Each structure stands twice: as structure tokens, then as C-alpha cells.
Amino acid sequence: MTGAPITADRLASLTTYREVVQQPAVWREAAETLAARSDEVAAFLEPLFALPDLRIVLTGAGTSAFAGEVLAPALARTLRRRVDAVATTDIVSNPREMFAEDVPTLLVSFARSGDSPESVAATQLAASCLTSVHQLVITCNPEGQLAREHSGSNSSLVLLMPSATNDRGFAMTSSFTSMLLSAWLALAPDQDPRLAERLAAAAEQVLGRPDELARLTGRPYDRIVYLGSGSLGGLARESALKLLELTAGKVISYYDTPLGFRHGPKAVLKDGTLAVVYLSNDAYTRRYDHDIVEELRAAIGSENVLAVSAQSDDAESWQIDGVSDVDDAVLTLPFVVIAQLLALRFSIALGRTPDNPFPDGEVNRVVQGVTIHPLQP
Template sequence: MQKYLNYSLDWLEQRKAHHTAKEICQQPQIWRNLWQIIAKQQNQLQSFLQPLLSDPNLEIILTGAGSSAFGGVALAPWLREHTHRNVYAYGTTEIVADPLQYFTANKKTLVVSFARSGNSPESVAAVKLADQLISDCYHLFLICNPNCALSDYATNNSSSNRIFQLVMPEGAHDLGFAMTSSISSMMLAALLLLGNIDQMVAHEAIMEIASICEQKIASWQEITKQLAHKNHQRVIYVGSSCFTGIAQESALKILELTAGKIASRFDSILGLRHGPKFMINSQSLVVCFFSNDGYIHQYDTDLFDELIHDHIATDVFALSGKNSGNKQNILALNSNLADCWLIFPYLVFAQMLAFEKSLSNGLTPDNPCPTGEVNRVVKGVTIYPFN
């Protein structure tokens, strides 16, 4: 019998949860498939990207809406550090409202658009504004839906040679409300295309994170299910560097899949003490994302120990690449991978927790808001001409 997250397909379909469960579980294979897709298009990708990336003054803007924006927020710090390029992350929702704050007219720019549906009003508007306002502008579309407005824009402007679209593997266009395999596949694509990572190293890392997730899903399901049945009214995610963006995405997942019944918050490891720590009460779950970087890890463990000793939160958990001694509530991956790769198993854990919290609150994860106030593809946005 086919199962996802240890639930039968019939059970999941009855609870309108089968798309989300399947899309969480399929991610390791989606990542492997993405590697093959990029390998097949390597020559075309290099022809487009190499002249741009060889320019030290190139500005790279990672953009999207919601989860697609947070994927850029997670990757930008790591890419800046490890490629020494000018990489920034702005939401299309920020750009469209005030484009002059984010675009520099005379700066050669590569706009990298993350898009699940490719039909969000802000996604298309941000691309058009970039072309309107930046004199030397190029686009890399990372899209999950090949039949979308962004793809149409690329086709209609193909003669300019300024746009390249990479379609994620089949199945990455999530049918569930919350982005799962779509966001992880687009983030992985951006990392592979922009990260200056040796191909052999990248291939081995992808195989490792895929294997880790496939091995851990069963044990994580028991842990997330137990946590889901506790009366947490608040969930707080914290992490440093690229994990701050992952904390932001994880907090959104809880908020989305519980339809706002559980309040969520994200912050950096050091930022939490500066006021946001008041969010933690006796009905809170705190999840820390630990870095494998030895310097950063010191700050991670200091905060974790402090939260444990405070005896305020109901539960404090951490995900870590390496083992952290004999400390309880630290879920170690037994991996020495760089932080840019730990992003992906950490995301899977957070998605699983949000899924279980949704079920425990009597909701339908595939569409936690059936009354339609919040939609899978945003509606009700009027795009105004910018003069």
C-alpha cells in the first residue's frame, strides 16, 4: 500500500492532505532529477551565465513572493561570502511597491526570479519594472510551472538573449497550498548555478542530503507527530546566516498550514534576545537551526543552552549537522556538509512539523483556508503603471 509520511494514501485523501504529504516526501528524488536537468542544459546555461558572472561589478538580485522570497533571503548571505559577488534578496512584493529603492538604473543586473506558479501578479510586474528601469538587465527564471505568465514573457522576449528560463523537474509545481518541493528545488537550482561549487562536490552533496532526508523522514515523523499533539500556541524558529531565511520560511509554513491558529516568529540566533524573546511563553515550541561552521556554532549552542535553562518554553529542539555531545533534543544529521546544504534537510523537518500541526488542529493541509481569504496563487492585487 502506498504511503507518505507513514500515512496511507486513502487516509490522506480523506483529510485532503495527500498532495502536501507526497510533495514533502518526493523532494530527495526531485533534487536528483534537478541535477540531471542542469547537467543536460549545462552548455546553454554556461553560455548565458558565464559572461555575466565574470563581471565583478554585476549585481545579482534574488526575488520572489512569500516562500520564493525567503529562499533568496536564505541563499544571499552564503552566496555573497563564498562567491564575492554583489548578491541581494528582495521580495517582489517590496520591489513592485517602490522599485527605485531596489533597482539601480546604471548597474548591470541579473534578476533571478523564483516562481512556483509563475502567475503571481508581483512576479511578472517586478520583471517588467526591472526591464523598464535598469539599462543593462538580464533575467534568470527558476520556474516550476512551464505554462505561466513568466514563461510567456521569456518566450515573447527570446530575441533579446537576456532571459534564460530553467524549469524545475516534473512534480515540483506543488499542488498543495504551501510550497514544499517547489521552494527547495528552486533554491537548489540557484545554489548550483550561482554558487561556484565544484561539480563533483555538488553532486556528492546532493546525493548526501537526499539520502539523509530519506533516512530521517521516518524518525522525524514520530517526533513531529508527538510535537504536533502538544498544545503549542506559538512556534519560534531561529538560525544564523543562511538559516535566518530558513527560519523565516519555516515560520511561514506553520502559519500557513495552521491557517493562523498557531502564531509563529523567526529571528537570528543573536537577534532573539533583543526583544523578540518575549514571544516565548509556557505554550511555545522553539526550534534552533545549528550551523556546521565552528565559529557560528558557538552562538547557536549558547542560545540553546540558555533556552533550556530558562525553563519557559514547553519544548526546545535543535537541528544540527554534527553531533553536539550528549545534549537532549538535538536532532543531528551526522553530516559535515557546509551550511548551504544543511538548508534542505532542515526545510524538510520544518515542513513535516507544519503538516502535523495542521492535521492536529483539524485542518486540511492541501488547502487550510477553503473559504478563500488566502489563496495558493495570490489574487486581488492591482498592478499600477510606474512612470
């Protein structure tokens, strides 16, 4: 780390920072937009939910895939039916395995641009491999190929996010959280009508505590471990990716579950490690989260462990108020803001450019170089 000060002016000059900060506002807008289309959404989904053998597949690539990983466990429990998170990259490379069961399927596609080759190909492969498939497309780009191909189709519904969520920065931030929130509001029944407002207020708490982030990014960490259970496991994976992307791989990141971490991956711990643990709102799961937090504090020191919590049972945690009763799937939203800001600040401290951490094009905002091969009969 260079240790250079990260000023408010420096942050404000960055597109990525502005897109992180705008999230409370765009969540409110996304919820209002979805509410205005509630009758249309219900007319599309209710006949499908009436099918006892309906399979729901949540798909996307990279960060968009992790939206599915966050939502799948919670939706399976809430809807009491099969919900699978399957990346488009897995569908495209192995469509016959991913769609091995020819059952009625709702394919939910998450896509910031909607122009990634795998995003488009996954929807086409689903249609060719399955007898009955409906498509819910959640995207930030009305001009993207995915939105254009599915608009107007009787078997598809396109949900467009607020225009500001089509992030111009390299890394997905407000696009990820807005699509995740919209999917939860559309698919999960009986939501608190104030849920989006409560989540936005929680995120504003995070944005109002820059000193805590400055303390952490002022230390010479060269690796960060993110841990979370269930839906928060998907969050841990997204958090690790954000750090890897924005620091261009200069800070090593790792993700796991609190229980899984002990089975070998704990070997990653050394001097210079920061561990971030996302504590579940589920009382049973939370007991395991607390166990790993205490173990990590003993192993690497409390000052190198950041426990993030919506509860008040751990005095040393970063506590976020007002969301202690929400599902872990949407607790992800205020929690991930911490990971986004950490990645952004570490990137600056390392002298990188967060809006374009790969100026030579080694990694691109919209993936390039993918050839979609025809599926042989």
C-alpha cells in the first residue's frame, strides 16, 4: 500500500464511487418501478408458480451469476420449490447437463449490459433444450441484445432497472444490487412494502462511516478473506471478486463459508490478512458465524477481523441498524456496500484506477473473445 491519503475530492471524481453512493436512491427507484408493474409481473409469474414441477434457474455471468447464488437458497425456502443458481458460463459449455431434466422451467437472467455472448446464448440454449421454458430477463440496458430479443415475447418478461444502474465503471455495483433487489421483490411473496426504503437507509448508514473504512485500508493487508453462510456465501464470493477486480489482482482475495473454511482453506491465514465475516440474521446459522469470528480473532487478532452484523449481540462488530429481521438474501444489499468501498479504497491506495483497473485490456467491462459454438443434435 502506498498509504496516500484518500480525499473526498478524489473519491467524488470516480465514476465507480458515484455508482456505489447512488445505490440507496436507485433501490428506491427500482422498487417503485416494479410496484408500478406489479399486475403485469403477477400475470406472468402466477401461472408458472401454479405448476408443481416448475424449476427456477437463476443465471448470469460473473457478478450477475452471484446474484443468483445469493437468491437461490432463500427463494427455495420461501417458495418451497426447486431453485438453482447456474452460471451462464456453465449453461453454455454444458447445456445438456444443466438442462438434463425436461421440466417446465423459469429461466431468470441477470445482465448489466445484456450483450455478453453467454447471456444471450444461455437463453437460446434453454429454448432449444427444454420443451417448456419461460424467461424473466432482469437487465440494466434497454438497448442490450438480451432485452431486445425478449421484449414482446409471450413467453418472456423484461424488467429494466433504473438507467443509472447501467454502471459505466469497470466493476458491477449498483447494477448488481438493483437487479438482486428487483428479483427478490418480484419472486418472493409477502414482502414488507417498506423493505426497499429500510435497505436504502441501512446502506446510508454504511456510507456515513468512512472513518472505519479508512482505518482498514490504511493497513498493509495483502490478502482478504470473506466468509458467509447460505445467501451470504454468495455475497462473500461477490465481495472477493470486487477486490480482485478493482485492485487488478494486487490484493489476493478468498471466499468460503464459516464451516467450510476450517477444512483446509484456513491455511490462507498469515500476517497481513484481513478477515471479513458476514453474520446471518438466522439465529441458528449465526451461532456458527460467531464461532468462526472468535476463532479468527484469536488467530490473527481482533483488529484484523471485521464482523458485519445487523444484530446487537457482538459489541466489536460493524452493526447496521434497522434490518435485523430481513432475510439474508436482501441483507446482502447494505453489507455489500462495505465490500465495494473496501475494494475501491484498496485500489486507490495501491495506485490503481478503479474505473479502469486494466488499462491494457487484459480484462474487459463486457467480456470479449468468446466464441459460441453451435450445439450439435
